[in-house]
Amino acid sequence: MVDSQINEINDLKSPKGTFLLGHLPQFNTYNKHQVLERWVEECGELFKIHFVGKEFVVSANPDFNNKMLRLRPEGFKRFSKIDEILKEMGVDGVFNAEGTAWKRHRKPTAEALNVKNVKAYYPIILDKTKTILEKFKNYSQQKAIVNVQKEFMAFTIDITTEIAFGHKLDTINDKSNSFQNHLEVIFPMINARVTAPIPIWRYFKRKKDKTLDDSLKSIEKVIYEFIDEAKKRLAENPKLKEAPSNFLEALLIENEDVNFTDEEIYGNVFTMLLAGEDTTSNSLSWGLFYLAQHPEVVHKVREEAKEVYTEDAPNIYEHIEDLKYASAVAQEAMRLKPTTPQLYLESNKDVIIDKVSIPKGTSIILQNKVAQTHSDYFSNPNDFVPERWMASECPMHKNHAPNVMRAFGAGPRYCPGMHLAKTEMVALISTLCKHFDFKLEVKPETIRERFEFTMYPENLKITFIPVVPD
Ligand code: HEM
Numbered sequence: 001m002v003d004s005q006i007n008e009i010n011d012l013k014s015p016k017g018t019f020l021l022g023h024l025p026q027f028n029t030y031n032k033h034q035v036l037e038r039w040v041e042e043c044g045e046l047f048k049i050h051f052v053g054k055e056f057v058v059s060a061n062p063d064f065n066n067k068m069l070r071l072r073p074e075g076f077k078r079f080s081k082i083d084e085i086l087k088e089m090g091v092d093g094v095f096n097a098e099g100t101a102w103k104r105h106r107k108p109t110a111e112a113l114n115v116k117n118v119k120a121y122y123p124i125i126l127d128k129t130k131t132i133l134e135k136f137k138n139y140s141q142q143k144a145i146v147n148v149q150k151e152f153m154a155f156t157i158d159i160t161t162e163i164a165f166g167h168k169l170d171t172i173n174d175k176s177n178s179f180q181n182h183l184e185v186i187f188p189m190i191n192a193r194v195t196a197p198i199p200i201w202r203y204f205k206r207k208k209d210k211t212l213d214d215s216l217k218s219i220e221k222v223i224y225e226f227i228d229e230a231k232k233r234l235a236e237n238p239k240l241k242e243a244p245s246n247f248l249e250a251l252l253i254e255n256e257d258v259n260f261t262d263e264e265i266y267g268n269v270f271t272m273l274l275a276g277e278d279t280t281s282n283s284l285s286w287g288l289f290y291l292a293q294h295p296e297v298v299h300k301v302r303e304e305a306k307e308v309y310t311e312d313a314p315n316i317y318e319h320i321e322d323l324k325y326a327s328a329v330a331q332e333a334m335r336l337k338p339t340t341p342q343l344y345l346e347s348n349k350d351v352i353i354d355k356v357s358i359p360k361g362t363s364i365i366l367q368n369k370v371a372q373t374h375s376d377y378f379s380n381p382n383d384f385v386p387e388r389w390m391a392s393e394c395p396m397h398k399n400h401a402p403n404v405m406r407a408f409g410a411g412p413r414y415c416p417g418m419h420l421a422k423t424e425m426v427a428l429i430s431t432l433c434k435h436f437d438f439k440l441e442v443k444p445e446t447i448r449e450r451f452e453f454t455m456y457p458e459n460l461k462i463t464f465i466p467v468v469p470d
Pocket residue numbers: 069094095096106109113160271272273275276277279280283339340343406407408409410411412413414415416417418420421422
């Protein structure tokens with residue numbers, strides 16, 4: 001807990017660092033989240049670090065973090081560097097907007113991703129679930145060792161692109177598409193630039209910076225064409241207003257009240273591509289990481305699937321609501337392996353939280369993973385037990401604090417894609433468990449957490465063994 005004696009940042013502890021560079025050399029490794037976890041062990045839940053003199057507060061206290069997240073947008077904002085980099089790439093959307101601009105973006109985005117609309121998008125999720133199922137059936141016949149992280153990435157890319165603006169891709173079947181190739185250029189560059197100590201590209205364009213510019217131009221062209229087409233469709237077919245077939249249409253409908261410019265619509269469609277792909281596919285990969293080590297859980301998911309639907313996959317959206325155990329599997333995987341283990345905030349004004357005074361302009365790293373795997377909040381915290389999320393079955397209700405879960409953030413800026421992501425995860429987890437057993441082809445300890453823009457399992461290799469029908 002936060003020490004009640006501490007009331008100034010200057011009084012906070014600090015891990016060991018170097019005099020001039022501070023903690024930068026240790027932090028700038030490829031697994032930043034694990035460095036933070038080690039420091040939490042060394043210094044406790046609240047401490048400070050500095051990068052070449054620039055100070056950062058790190059908090060792993062769930063209550064403290066929750067209060068900061070809830071004080072947005074007035075009290076706190078995202079790190080200004082995120083906005084700087086995205087705007088430079090022409091992206092002005094809900095993720096990087098702040099203050100009143102954020103409020104304008106948030107309402108229509110959240111509406112466009114609400115339960116009613118996700119239900120309308122469900123045929124897209126189902127279609128891609130069946131497509132990847134067929135691919136895995138082929139893999140299982142060939143006894144192929146599958147890099148599931150790559151496969152799930154294709155699954156979420158195809159779904160997100162079609163839901164975002166109606167663009168049909170078939171990345172699952174490796175039908176290479178220039179749009180996809182451009183996206184693959186953009187994502188790592190955003191990651192590299194957000195964490196770059198010096199913005200070299202502003203003074204000198206390297207080959208990769210020029211490639212990025214070309215890709216951004218191509219994506220922009222495609223998205224603007226789709227904006228024009230969607231506007232025409234909505235004008236010609238007013239019925240679409242009741243059940244928009246994609247996010248862009250839903251945004252344009254909501255937009256009748258908000259009056260976004262085309263640039264802002266573009267920014268939000270692009271944001272959705274960015275926010276919805278890696279996060280969901282990496283969470284799915286972690287789900288498979290645990291399922292492959294827990295055949296008893298796979299069996300239970302399969303029994304539930306057989307009770308809920310007779311087809312190959314959950315054929316209607318209502319099935320998803322009934323797949324409570326598959327949903328608990330997804331939740332448990334996100335508790336143990338949140339793909340966004342930390343969030344970055346900056347204070348907009350002087351704030352006092354739990355007797356700690358945070359001056360305006362303080363940069364704060366919110367480490368959320370430690371609490372999700374701590375015995376103060378969950379019994380047997382490192383065990384994979386989906387039952388803990390099934391109220392009537394939970395064998396360990398003694399320590400069960402769902403309110404420390406931050407996999408989707410918290411407060412007014414929590415993830416608006418949460419419902420969509422959970423729907424994708426439940427559909428795929430249930431379908432795969434219905435058809436296959438999973439065998440881990442590498443030792444679990446060789447599967448490492450790897451943090452880039454999000455956290456994913458490196459070296460996850462699995463074979464899919466077909467289930468013999470009853
Ligand atoms: C398992 C999958 C996902 C995870 C773990 C995840 C996680 C997160 C987290 C931690 C945040 C920051 C929340 C905060 O600041 O409090 C966020 C924001 C956001 N996410 Fe997700 N996300 C996922 C899927 C999606 C999907 C599928 C979409 C849309 C298609 C999406 C769209 C967004 C947007 C637009 C924001 C910015 C919200 C704002 O600033 O108001 N996410 N997400």
